[in-house]
Amino acid sequence: MTDRRSPLNVFTPLPPEKNGIADYSSILLEELRSLYDCTVLCDDCGAIAPPGVGVRDQAQAFRWIAPESRVLHQIGNNRGHLFVLEALRLFPGVVTIHDIGLFYLYELEARGIDPMLAQMMHSSPRLAAVYGRHWKRMGMKTAANYALFDMQRELLARSTGVIVHSHFAKAKLQALYGAEATRHVSVIPHFAPPAEMPERAVARQKLGLPADAFIVATSGFATRAKRFDWMMEALEQVLAEGVELIWIHAGEERPHEYDVSSQLERYPLLRERTRITGYVDEDALNAYISACDLLLNLRFPSVGESSGTLARALAAGRCCVVSDTAAYRELPREAVVHLPVLDQVRSLACAVSALHRDRELLHAFGANARRYAETELNIASVARRYRDVIEESQGRAVARPGLLPPRAKTNSVLVLDGGADLSPQRLAAALGEVTGSCSLLLKFSSMQEIIASSLGDAPLLARLLPEHVALADVRILAPEDAANSNDPSQDVLPPELAGRGGILLRLEVAGSAA
Amino acid sequence: MSEAAGVAPPGPTGVPAAQMSRVMGTWLARAIGPVALLDLSFPALNLMGAFRDGLPGLSDVSAMPAAAGAFFRRFRIAGGRHPLFGLGSAEDAAILADDRSIWSAGGRQRLAYAEAPVHPGILRQLREAESWLLLRDPGAAMLAAPELSELDALRLRLCLGEHAAEHVLLLPAREAAGVRHGLAEAARQLGLLEGDPEDRPGALELRVQPPPPGVHLLAEVPAAALIHDGAYRSEADGGYTWVWTGPARHFRMALGGLPAGAGWIKVAVIGVGKASQLDRLVATLNGVPVPHRLERWSETSAAVIVDLPDPLPGSLLLGLAVPETMQEPEGSRRLGLCVHKIEIFA
Numbered sequence: 001m002t003d004r005r006s007p008l009n010v011f012t013p014l015p016p017e018k019n020g021i022a023d024y025s026s027i028l029l030e031e032l033r034s035l036y037d038c039t040v041l042c043d044d045c046g047a048i049a050p051p052g053v054g055v056r057d058q059a060q061a062f063r064w065i066a067p068e069s070r071v072l073h074q075i076g077n078n079r080g081h082l083f084v085l086e087a088l089r090l091f092p093g094v095v096t097i098h099d100i101g102l103f104y105l106y107e108l109e110a111r112g113i114d115p116m117l118a119q120m121m122h123s124s125p126r127l128a129a130v131y132g133r134h135w136k137r138m139g140m141k142t143a144a145n146y147a148l149f150d151m152q153r154e155l156l157a158r159s160t161g162v163i164v165h166s167h168f169a170k171a172k173l174q175a176l177y178g179a180e181a182t183r184h185v186s187v188i189p190h191f192a193p194p195a196e197m198p199e200r201a202v203a204r205q206k207l208g209l210p211a212d213a214f215i216v217a218t219s220g221f222a223t224r225a226k227r228f229d230w231m232m233e234a235l236e237q238v239l240a241e242g243v244e245l246i247w248i249h250a251g252e253e254r255p256h257e258y259d260v261s262s263q264l265e266r267y268p269l270l271r272e273r274t275r276i277t278g279y280v281d282e283d284a285l286n287a288y289i290s291a292c293d294l295l296l297n298l299r300f301p302s303v304g305e306s307s308g309t310l311a312r313a314l315a316a317g318r319c320c321v322v323s324d325t326a327a328y329r330e331l332p333r334e335a336v337v338h339l340p341v342l343d344q345v346r347s348l349a350c351a352v353s354a355l356h357r358d359r360e361l362l363h364a365f366g367a368n369a370r371r372y373a374e375t376e377l378n379i380a381s382v383a384r385r386y387r388d389v390i391e392e393s394q395g396r397a398v399a400r401p402g403l404l405p406p407r408a409k410t411n412s413v414l415v416l417d418g419g420a421d422l423s424p425q426r427l428a429a430a431l432g433e434v435t436g437s438c439s440l441l442l443k444f445s446s447m448q449e450i451i452a453s454s455l456g457d458a459p460l461l462a463r464l465l466p467e468h469v470a471l472a473d474v475r476i477l478a479p480e481d482a483a484n485s486n487d488p489s490q491d492v493l494p495p496e497l498a499g500r501g502g503i504l505l506r507l508e509v510a511g512s513a514a
Numbered sequence: 515m516s517e518a519a520g521v522a523p524p525g526p527t528g529v530p531a532a533q534m535s536r537v538m539g540t541w542l543a544r545a546i547g548p549v550a551l552l553d554l555s556f557p558a559l560n561l562m563g564a565f566r567d568g569l570p571g572l573s574d575v576s577a578m579p580a581a582a583g584a585f586f587r588r589f590r591i592a593g594g595r596h597p598l599f600g601l602g603s604a605e606d607a608a609i610l611a612d613d614r615s616i617w618s619a620g621g622r623q624r625l626a627y628a629e630a631p632v633h634p635g636i637l638r639q640l641r642e643a644e645s646w647l648l649l650r651d652p653g654a655a656m657l658a659a660p661e662l663s664e665l666d667a668l669r670l671r672l673c674l675g676e677h678a679a680e681h682v683l684l685l686p687a688r689e690a691a692g693v694r695h696g697l698a699e700a701a702r703q704l705g706l707l708e709g710d711p712e713d714r715p716g717a718l719e720l721r722v723q724p725p726p727p728g729v730h731l732l733a734e735v736p737a738a739a740l741i742h743d744g745a746y747r748s749e750a751d752g753g754y755t756w757v758w759t760g761p762a763r764h765f766r767m768a769l770g771g772l773p774a775g776a777g778w779i780k781v782a783v784i785g786v787g788k789a790s791q792l793d794r795l796v797a798t799l800n801g802v803p804v805p806h807r808l809e810r811w812s813e814t815s816a817a818v819i820v821d822l823p824d825p826l827p828g829s830l831l832l833g834l835a836v837p838e839t840m841q842e843p844e845g846s847r848r849l850g851l852c853v854h855k856i857e858i859f860a
Contacts, residue, residue, distance in 0.1 A: 043764070057802075062579050
């Protein structure tokens with residue numbers, strides 16, 4: 001029988017890489033393979049793909065991708081996705097943005113501060129002037145950079161379709177980049193994985209947990225935004241009120257981000273009832289989720305991220321408590337318990353006590369969660385929605401630079417009017433996607449105009465040039481002499497600009513052609 | 515999925531191409547003596563495979579898909595000292611000027627070989643180096659003609675069964691008649707000449723025989739001669755050479771167009787940081803994972819054996835990927851495999 005499925009090339013990490021998006025892709029491919037002839041292009045040729053899905057060396061993707069090929073990129077904010085970002089530049093296609101902030105990913109890619117400043121300028125031109133100066137001149141780089149520079153402009157511009165997991169994420173992109181740049185953004189929620197979840201009693205026996213304890217679980221990398229501080233304080237309060245429970249954190253600690261173990265020392269009651277497992281594989285994670293009564297999944301501040309653990313817990317029919325913020329607000333009120341953003345410690349303590357006391361309420365939330373997972377978050381439905389986005393994107397033709405001969409470097413001179421409209425924003429726009437050496441002529445009609453401009457907003461060049469652009473040479477071409485063909489200073493201009501006057505700059509522009 | 519256009523050489527591929535190239539190498543060597551070869555047909559390297567020596571390069575990276583060009587830029591030659599020839603004039607000049615290279619060896623006729631149009635900048639370098647140019651694609655010869663207008667062209671044609679490969683040899687006019695005579699004489703001695711060249715002033719034509727069957731060693735490439743991506747510079751103890759892969763996990767070797775009848779490859783891995791790097795090794799051919807066997811010599815050494823596909827592709831990149839690299843005990847390198855040599859068997 002002829003296989004009529006269209007080929008789909010997917011750039012993504014896969015297990016055994018310890019990466020939530022690798023797990024996500026693996027599960028998604030299990031379903032997508034019924035719709036497409038899927039091939040994963042990965043930087044680990046030993047990656048484990050579902051049966052029937054081939055793995056190939058992503059560095060040799062040019063062998064298999066054609067201009068009309070269907071291409072899907074799965075991108076997240078960690079080192080395992082550097083090759084995906086590079087592939088997106090060479091072979092644009094549909095991209096799933098799992099993290100709405102990608103500052104860290106770009107930071108990993110950039111060699112030195114100037115290329116990073118170039119990317120910041122590209123992402124948020126108005127903010128970059130100030131924050132770039134703070135970083136480069138004063139050594140000030142704070143958490144604000146990670147929040148303010150989401151670095152999504154390049155992804156939006158290069159992709160034929162964009163998938164995000166929440167309406168919050170889409171609205172944020174629309175607010176930052178405008179309707180035109182985001183018209184190809186679609187929302188597909190994070191699916192609930194169709195894994196076989198063990199029964200609660202079986203899971204507890206397997207994990208050596210007491211059959212009758214009230215177990216509260218958390219999971220994943222322990223980061224500051226997951227608010228372990230609030231959780232531990234609230235659980236300590238609950239224990240002090242005489243409510244008995246066990247807390248299990250099924251995930252890896254990241255002491256440099258938030259040191260759970262050392263902070264736990266401050267809560268003696270909780271410390272006696274806590275187990276921190278370290279990194280667990282998918283089976284173990286499922287077992288811990290099945291074993292728990294209550295799953296806590298707080299976020300503050302949230303950048304709109306989704307949670308694979310939460311989706312698993314919903315599918316398992318567990319009662320989940322989340323922060324009432326960002327993408328989590330979109331979860332049905334009857335399917336999860338939403339904690340108000342303000343005073344979360346007290347709210348969480350009240351919620352845990354109430355759910356511990358009222359098991360009927362606890363189980364009602366769990367049943368609703370399971371129903372939500374089986375319908376809206378159903379993997380088959382999610383795969384079909386992926387197919388709709390991929391097929392729709394085929395109508396948006398975009399050149400694939402990786403399949404074209406490299407762009408030849410030109411020695412042409414960029415020209416910008418140097419009058420009253422000259423501004424850092426206009427200069428940044430004129431430089432556009434230029435990287436490396438280039439020449440720029442700021443065109444003036446008279447020396448008087450050059451002087452007025454220079455004095456009016458001194459120092460002119462320091463004010464105009466972005467932080468990632470270095471000035472290599474400056475020449476004043478007196479406009480009054482420009483018409484004189486014997487003027488030797490005119491030799492530096494190409495023939496098509498003969499007779500022009502102004503300030504000729506030779507610039508070194510950092511960046512990676514964002 | 516089919517392979518994208520733009521990276522496969524024109525004309526016959528696989529066994530016919532490899533056998534024709536081998537015969538061409540033998541023919542040229544017999545007719546003109548020792549040759550300093552610059553093979554611009556990377557990754558196929560058909561003629562270099564026939565001579566088993568020479569400099570590998572690209573004929574015009576600016577005409578290639580950017581992603582292919584970027585990938586080929588990763589490869590190193592000459593024990594890791596240089597990139598491929600053809601990527602930039604400064605690097606190219608350094609490669610040709612390297613007094614350890616065959617290009618600088620005295621007593622050899624310089625010869626560049628290409629299967630696609632050659633960049634004008636490279637043509638100028640070849641003219642300055644007084645190199646002859648052998649082009650498998652007559653169209654490429656036409657494009658080269660304006661740059662090399664002072665050269666004469668000899669047409670050479672090789673036939674194997676229904677396959678035919680047209681070549682043009684560009685060389686100084688003063689030498690053309692003598693070389694044509696020498697080629698005809700060499701072809702006669704090899705017993706492959708088709709027709710009488712005195713009667714036919716056009717192309718010299720050779721009738722190539724298919725390779726004989728048999729199981730034997732076809733080629734052996736020591737570590738120092740590997741064209742690779744993902745390894746450090748080669749090291750040596752006398753004539754014994756080895757190369758450590760790293761810091762990337764994936765080590766790729768360009769094998770070019772393999773000898774006709776090539777059936778399997780053996781990679782001698784004489785050391786690893788820890789045994790699991792061998793246990794969980796992945797082999798790839800042109801980017802696709804393929805099965806392999808380990809002929810274990812010790813916990814940390816083995817021959818990695820990979821069977822080759824039939825028919826052979828026009829060019830072959832063999833990859834070995836380890837699950838992780840290890841910090842070397844003394845030093846700062848992250849290491850994968852220690853490769854001594856590769857052998858290609860029929």
